[in-house]
Amino acid sequence: MSGPRTTRARLLLVLVLGAAVTVFTATVPLLRDFFDLRVYYGTVHTWAHHGGRIYDYRVPGTAYGFTYPPFAAVAMLPLALLGRTSAIVASLLVNLAALGVILRILAGPDWRRHGWYRWSLCLCLLALFEPLRDTFSFGQVNLVLLALVMGDCLLLATGRERWAGAGIGLAAAVKLTPALFIGLLLLAGRRRAAGVATAVAAAATALAGWADPRASRFYWTQALWDTGRVGRLDYVSNQSLQGVLARLGEPGGALWASAVLLTLWVWAWRSRRAVTAGDWTAAFALTGAAACLVSPITWVHHLVWLLPSFAVLLRAGRPRIAGALYAVLCTSVVWLWFDDASGIGGFLGSNTYTWITLGLLLGLPTGQPRLIRLTTARSTTTTAAAPSPARPATTALPDQPRSSSAEVAAATGAVTDGCRGLTRSPSSEPTGSTRPAASKPQSSSFRASSYTVNPPPV
Secondary structure, eight states, X not given: XXXXXXXXXXXXXXXXXXXXXXXXXXXXXXXXXXXXXXXXXXXXXXHHHHOOOTTTOOOTTSSOOOOSOHHHHHHTGGGGGSOHHHHHHHHHHHHHHHHHHXXXXXXXXXXXXXXXXXXXXXXXXHTTOHHHHHHHHHTOSHHHHHHHHHHHHHHHHTTOOSSTTHHHHHHHHHOSGGGHHHHHHHHTTOHHHHHHHHHHHHHHHHHHHHHOHHHHHHHHHTGGGOGGGTOOTTSTTOOSHHHHHHHXXXXXXXXXXXXXXXXXXXXXXXXXXXXXXTOHHHHHHHHHHHHHHHSSOOOGGGGGGGHHHHHHHHHTTOHHHHHHHHHHTTTTGGGGGSXXXXXXXXXXXXXXXXXXXXXXXXXOOOOOOHHHHHHHHHHHHOOOOOOOSSSOOOOOOTTSOOOOHHHHHHHTTOOTTTTTTOOOOOOOOTTTTSSOOOSSTTTOSOSOOHHHHSOOOO
C-alpha cells in the first residue's frame, strides 16, 4: 500500500482523516436526528410506562410509528430504563460493536495481519458509506441484525453448526427481511440450521404474543400488509424493485411479482453454486442483496446488507470494481432526483443504488480453488495430527502447490489489504448539507420539518 511509511506519518494521516470524518459525521448525518431511535424509544416508553399500545404511538409532529414485529419491541425494552440522551449513546455503542463483529468475521482468521494503520483507513472509509452513516444517524438496527446473520455465516463456514441458525432466527423475529436467509439454509441442505432458525424465530414471536397478545394480533393480521404505515413506495430512498416500479407509476401487481420471482430464481441459482463451492461468505452476500431487491421497501440505510458483497469483491481480487461501486454509494447521488424522477435520466439516476444491488446479485464472484478451501477448513477447525507408525508423516513434493496465509485469509472473506480499493469520491450530500431532513426523512413527501429543528419531547 502506497503512502506514509513511518509510524509517525501514518498516525498523523489517520488523525487528520479521523478529524475530517468526525466533523462530517457530526454535522451532516445529525440532521436525521436519530428519528428511528425516537420511534423505538417513544414506543417502548409509552408501552412500558403508560400502558399504551405498541402500534398506536406516533412521533410527535409526524404520522410515523412502530412498524416492526412485536418481538422487536420486546427486544428493545431496555430502552425503557434509559433517558433519551442515554438511549442515543447506547445506540451508537451497540452499532459500533455490531460493526466490529461484522468486520472481524469478514476479515477472516488473519485479520491481525492488516495492522492498525490499514484498519484505521478502512474505518474512515466506512464512515463515508451512506447506508452506514444513515444507520448510525437514524439509530437503526440493521447493523445488529447483519451481525447476527454473519455470526451464522461464520459457524457454517468453520463447521461449527450446532447453534447455526439461531442468529438468523433472532434477526427474522425482529425484522422480516432476514427470513430469506432461512431459505438459503434450505437451499444449502442445512436442514438442522434451518430448523434452528425457524424454531428461534417462532419462539421469539410466541414470546411477544404472550407479552402483548393484542399487539401481535394487530400486527400479523393488519399492520404487516399495510405498507403505507412505513412510507411512500415511490419515495427516492426506496431502492427496492418495487420502488423502481412505483417511480414508473407501476407500484404493484403482476409486473412486480414477476420481477420478484425472477430475482429469487437468480438468487437461488447463484447461492446454490456458492454453497456448493464452499463459499458461504458469497452465499450470504448474495442473499443480502436479493433481500434488498425483493423487499417492498428498502430504504437507503437498509443497504448495509451489501457490506459482505464488497468484502467478497476484495477477496476475489477486484478492488477497482469494489472501489467504484463503493464510491457511488458514498455520494448520495439518488437524492439529486428527490423532486422529479421522470425521464430517462430520472429512471437511471434515481434508482442508482438498485442497479448496484442488482449488479452485485448477477456478477458477484463465487467459489475459491479447492486447495484453498481445504486449507482454510483445516486451519480454522483442526490442527495437524502428530505422525505415528500407523500413519507416518508425508512430505509435499517440490512442485506441489502451497497456500499462503494471504490465500487462506482471502478464502474466508478477508478484507484484502485493509479495504484497499474503497476510494472516496467527492460527495454532493443533498441529504445533509444542502437538503434539510423531512419529518420522517426516508418516507415523507415534505422536504423540511420543524421537528428536526425543534424536536418535541417524546
